[in-house]
Amino acid sequence: xxxxxxxxxxxxxxxxxxxxxxxxxxxxxxxxxxxxxxxxxxxxxxxxxxxxxxxxxxxxxxxxxxxxxxxxxxxxxxxxxxxxxxxxxxxxxxxxxxxxxxxxxxxxxxxxxxxxxxxxxxxxxxxxxxxxxxxxxxxxxxxxxxxxxxxxxxxxxxxxxxxxxxxxxxxxxxxxxxxxxxxxxxxxxxxxxxxxxxxxxxxxxxxxxxxxxxxxxxxxxxxxxxxxxxx
Numbered sequence: 001x002x003x004x005x006x007x008x009x010x011x012x013x014x015x016x017x018x019x020x021x022x023x024x025x026x027x028x029x030x031x032x033x034x035x036x037x038x039x040x041x042x043x044x045x046x047x048x049x050x051x052x053x054x055x056x057x058x059x060x061x062x063x064x065x066x067x068x069x070x071x072x073x074x075x076x077x078x079x080x081x082x083x084x085x086x087x088x089x090x091x092x093x094x095x096x097x098x099x100x101x102x103x104x105x106x107x108x109x110x111x112x113x114x115x116x117x118x119x120x121x122x123x124x125x126x127x128x129x130x131x132x133x134x135x136x137x138x139x140x141x142x143x144x145x146x147x148x149x150x151x152x153x154x155x156x157x158x159x160x161x162x163x164x165x166x167x168x169x170x171x172x173x174x175x176x177x178x179x180x181x182x183x184x185x186x187x188x189x190x191x192x193x194x195x196x197x198x199x200x201x202x203x204x205x206x207x208x209x210x211x212x213x214x215x216x217x218x219x220x221x222x223x224x225x226x227x228x229x230x231x
Contacts, residue, residue, distance in 0.1 A: 007060045012054045013062040018117045030130040032137035032170040036072040070114040075127045106107045135167035166199040
């Protein structure tokens with residue numbers, strides 16, 4: 001019979017993850033298609049694990065294999081598909097119908113526990129903003145610093161460093177999420193859509209201008225959030 005992590009490991013990992021979420025040490029970023037991706041602060045995690053009774057390899061295994069995927073499934077309304085795909089992925093001809101029913105029930109129970117512990121209204125709102133936006137979604141920003149040599153006068157060449165930035169956006173195909181909901185681990189979902197690129201050069205002063213504008217946007221968002229109630 002396919003085995004989930006022991007209840008004790010699952011509960012301990014979930015407790016640590018819950019504290020890390022609340023402290024902002026595990027952050028969630030949504031891909032253009034709405035898939036949840038997690039970034040874990042390694043130093044903070046190791047500090048939280050000390051005395052918790054959970055070793056880091058166990059935490060990574062349970063979080064990456066169960067808790068993270070369950071957060072994603074809950075937010076996207078795909079718990080039933082997650083359970084079905086898990087059962088298919090652990091198919092075993094020796095498992096009787098009672099054993100399969102017990103496993104499915106345990107997965108659904110853990111999904112509810114994860115939902116109660118980690119899936120806040122704020123997280124749901126961020127997901128909704130991502131998938132219902134009518135605009136292309138930011139996929140990635142890449143950059144590199146290069147140096148160009150000019151010869152503006154007879155005094156000789158002048159070296160000037162600058163940055164080349166490239167913004168990639170993606171407009172997901174309509175209905176792609178419904179199709180790939182039965183394949184929650186497929187990477188194809190993240191590539192389905194129309195990609196656009198904007199590439200430009202910027203010197204140090206122009207980068208400073210971009211930073212100032214982004215900081216102003218962040219301050220405005222923080223001010224707007226402070227007027228509402230957040231989980």
